[in-house]
Amino acid sequence: MPHDSSRNQIPSLAQRLGRGDRVALARLLSLACKQEHRSTIAAAIRGQDASASPRDAEVIALTGSGGVGKSSLLGLLVNDYVDRGATVGVLACDPESPISGGAVLGDRCRIATGSATKRLFVRSLSTMSGQQGVASSVALSLRIMKAFGFDRIFVETVGVGQGDVAIRDLVDVVVLTLQPQTGDDLQWEKAGLLEVADVVVVNKSDLPGADATVADLRQQLTSSDSPSVAIVQTSVADRTGIETLAAAIDTALRSRRDVRSMNAHAAKPRAIAAGDTTQTDPLLEQIADYVCAPANFSEEAWATARLCLFDSLGCGLLALNHPQCTRLLGPVVPGATLENGARVPGTAYRLDPVAAAWNVGCMIRWLDFNDTWLAAEWGHPSDNFGGILAVADYQARQGNPLTVRDVLSAAIKAYEIQGILALENSFNRVGLDHVLLVRIATSAVATQLLGGTRQQVIDAVSNAWVDGGALRCYRHAPNTGSRKSWAAGDATRRGVQLALWSVAGERGYATALSTPQWGFEDVLFAGQPIALPRPLGCYVIENVLFKVAFPAEFHAQTAAEAAIALSPQAGSRLDSIQRIRIETQESAIRIIDKTGTLHNPADRDHCLQYIVAVALLKGRLAAEDYEADAASDPRIDRLRSLMEVVEDRRYSRDYLDPDKRSIANAVQLFYDDGSASQRVVVEYPLGHRRRRDEAKPLLREKFISNVATRFSPQRVELLQRCFDDDGLDAMSIDRFIDHLVETS
Template sequence: MPHDSLRNEIPSLAQRLGRGDRSALARLLSLACKQEHRSTIAAAIRQQDAHASPRDAEVIALTGSGGVGKSSLLGLLVGDYVDRGAIVGVLACDPESPISGGAVLGDRCRIATGSATERLFVRSLSTMSGQQGVAPSVALSLRIMKAFGFDRIFVETVGVGQGDVAIRDLVDVVVLTLQPQTGDDLQWEKAGLLEVADVVVVNKSDLPGADATVADLRQQLTNAEAESVAIVQTSVVDRTGIETLAAAIDTALRSRRDARSKNAPTAKPLSIASGNSPQTDPLLEQIADYVCAPANFSDEAWATARLCLFDSLGCGLLALNHPQCTRLLGPVVPGATLENGTRVPGTDYRLDPVAAAWNIGCMIRWLDFNDTWLAAEWGHPSDNLGGILAVADYQARQGNPLTVRDVMAAAIKAYEIQGILALENSFNRVGLDHVLLVRIATAAVATQLLGGTRQQVIDAVSNAWVDGGALRCYRHAPNTGSRKSWAAGDATRRGVQLALWSVAGERGYATALSAPQWGFEDVLFGGQSIGLARPLGCYVMENVLFKVAFPAEFHAQTAAEAAIALSRQLGSRADSIQRIRIETQESAIRIIDKVGPLHNPADRDHCLQYIVAVALLKGSLTAEDYESESASDPRIDRLRLRMEVVEDRQYSRDYLDPDKRSIANAVQLFYADGSASQRVAVEYPLGHRRRRDEAKPLLREKFIRNAASRFSPQRVELLQHCFDDAGLDALSIDQFIDRFVETL
């Protein structure tokens, strides 16, 4: 994760890049060489693209074995384009220096800049390994250079045979460079290079054997069914064939453009990061880079992650007292247990990690008492702990040591992925439920916990997007029902399943989001691009919202606090209330402003008026207050009929302000005799970051109460000591979970 100074510097550099600032270009390319900066840079470039229209630079790769003269040939070829007025960028992938660890700058030295230096930019990139022809940062470096505005971009690989094939997916045209008397007739085809080449150059054609090499090539190309590939002879010594090569490249580029035009179902433009080839959607790469990077987070994030872990487990234990929840738990079918499988807290179940993810996720979410995130999209990041705990515990019991610290790191990353995607991407406005973000975040971190590679993370996340999204109908009248209590368990379960398939070798889909007509953005998101509003770090964990005192939809938390405060003044005057005014934010009106009959607990805990009425009458609010027995109190509906709910526009603005993120409500009572109570406004709920110190002891008390509903006093005493245990982070996760499996 970048330092805070770089988080601020990188967006500024991206803005300067769009204005053609070469120093910003150089600085970003340097930062892109380090993996921990890549997701930040990619997000900044995407943000810049939203406000600019960079040139659609076409990318040409020069590849081939070492010693064939690629660098010298590239120098003349680039000179030809520059002399014609083009602005050209060059990325030269050089071997890693054994001294500095950077690139050996041999290729840069062979590219003569001449007098037109303002139209040419050359950067060397270290391959970091002698076994790969493409530098790890080349994909992001190409995005950076495209944002700068080059007309043509050339990439030169080191030349290591089969490793050069990897360049195909990053560029528009591949130029394979050979020399006379290369050897085995089949060597080029074995290396796979002829299969990806658009143009083949026989360089050093002043040497003997050039014509014979061309003849062999034509035979090989026929065998490979690639007769359309142009073959050009060049000589750097004689300076011949350069213009012919440039013309062949331009022809190949035109053919590529024509093919794309014929195959494209719509005229939707490609994003800057996807290039002109079937290159991976940048969002998938940003998520994978972030998940695979070291867990360098703030102390506040780590401390909050510990609170989230205990709070979520406590919520799950409390849910086990509700038969509507427990009837859905256990193996998929009776007896389908797994010896040495994942343990489900508070139960005796031993399950496979997919079934366990469902069980744990369903428990955590059931009572709507777990933590929350509010933005353009809403959600509950701790829903991901269903999949995280299931996979981590399973891995540990199979002999793969994972600790509580590993689980908290995965939680911080899952919270961040879900929460940052929610900042500016409103899925609810197109009728989709927020649990799709749980599936995506769980798929990403579960793949990493299973030992998956960066590519396998991309594959799993792409499939999570391909799954589409659940409808929100079960959260709204007239269909409000208990699915809203288990939808998150289903989503985190699916994320684990996709992760397991990915590490087993199942492929992903590079443009699952951006594919014209068939991708998520076109099919389900009205053609809008989905991106990150800010770089991925630990912002969400630091700012997550806890439900400290009572289970209620989070937009109503401050209304409940205000109503409880007023209940102390109400006394016996409930029957004389003529009107109750509730001032709230726009999101609350859209989600929980309900009139008319409420049919079940799921309906009631998402009704602002019901929550306020109970809080006024009782001076408290518990999960039992949503059950039918409590709801039968006729005073509740009488008060609901007297309520008016209005939007306070300042509350709505502050709700979206990243520096405030308030969830304000105000409640005032008006009596039949013309008198009125004070207007009680609560801007920040108890679970807000601004009230974290106030909430910490109460979160501990909440956990103790919840654990006591399931465990013996001795076990509760043991568990609460874990809150402050300095050695907890290093504890094996299976040993930690074992502390939660003793039932009453």
């Protein structure tokens, strides 16, 4: 009988579900709509959970009355997550057709899947009579979708009634969607949805009345003792507010995780006393799952990763012209070379992968000319190329073929791990240096490049956390020094060492972060949980910041651009300048607002006033401008003494706004006759994603110029062809490195 046939299929479908079979997923969701199959499906899913390592996807519900634009908003929101590389499942709970009993809205048509369809699955569920907006099968459907392994699951419910409040028990975050001037406030207040909402969206904010609706909401939330609920304005018509909404959802999810973590933290001493120490920190598992998953990134991510690879290599080759850098390179002790070892670009060194990672990482970072990531924590994700290139070349020369594509995949993942951890976890505020994130990211991707298993990735990353963190004292007066130029090389080297030990069988530490009293969070992070504020995908590589025209700490890049624009005027009236006003962001004031004596190049390239002074005087900025000879020009310190640095709060807000991520500065000159220059404002530096097309040809010129300082014209031409070669990804990595090393 058909009934029995369907029942007999269920265990097999559940097994296929665990392997990512979309056909099995669709079939099980269909069967779950029928009451007679639900107990069998639930048992089969429980069996799969027991035999596999389930990924506990977080679930977001969008609810609100019909016509407020939930489906269109959901489409843009889902596409935002998919574009970051996340896999997303959507359950749309539609009204039941009185004729067919099926779903009638078909919200799937509102979601544009495009080329990312493999990362997205959408299913409509009909709402059973009396269940309001939550379909009676939604709980089981969510269990099925979680077993499939989505990163995020969205549930859309239709209508506003008491039944929708039940969604709270099934999901992690509830998003209530409204529109201006609709009278919806009576409905959602009566239904109690405001009490269960984590985020409230005022959609169609391009319409009149949006600000008044927001004001009413704030008053209502304050009076209802729910001030922590985020309010976001969006407009599907203008495509605005989507990234802000995604960030608000991620923040709400993180808050939920924090609550769970605190509850688990309180229970942990009892569990440890009972001998239960098997639970692995979720962050370790999330990183391992991401690193071990197939590379499925946007074309923009792959293209930007290629730019990052060439830019990093060019920066490293340029650094070989600086003796302070080259004196630190080579084997650990003279003669400790490895004939078939990893090569160091621009040299004839052949080294073990740990030493090679140190060399390459030190070169790339030395001149502060490589790419940058700015968030709650700062850093330079390309520092990870030290470990990635060393391990990849070593593996290839041991007979384990890897391609440029493999290197790019590892780079995208390393950038993402470092950058997403940096979004909301500020290590600098507790005195730790950002290079600890390089160690974390390199240990993860290096283990994977070495052929390590998921568990070995967890082991390596856990040991990277156990290492703790370097202090930031070498980046600040009175101790500013050259360690800031080699600290990243040291971090990526350590990541490779931990990866090699892990693959050799060295154990890891499952609760390295969360163990009470002894874990990283308690010892070094004031007991605050460390978490990923958004899913790991390809967001960081797509938004990474390039230093295109000059080497300078990134918070000063737009100030340098503004000063260069003012240079012709400043040069003709240099002695008449009475005051120089620099308006900047809070982070710049905290990091690079320096007065007094600057002791060395490391001090100067992290001084906002020095950078602006040189740019005003010369109309350019180069690495040699930080050396002692250039710094001896008395005009530089005179101009520095005339500068006032103030925070523009809008710049600080826009710096943290995920829809903008600006790094704005304004520079203006005031003269002794009472006149003033124009106020030159640069909000987005040349290396910003918003100016990527403008920067690409200049990044090519930067690479060619940098390699020309090391190689013959014939070699430069060969590398230029590599830069332009669309088929480069398929080239073996050892052949690519052949083009970059000295032959003698």
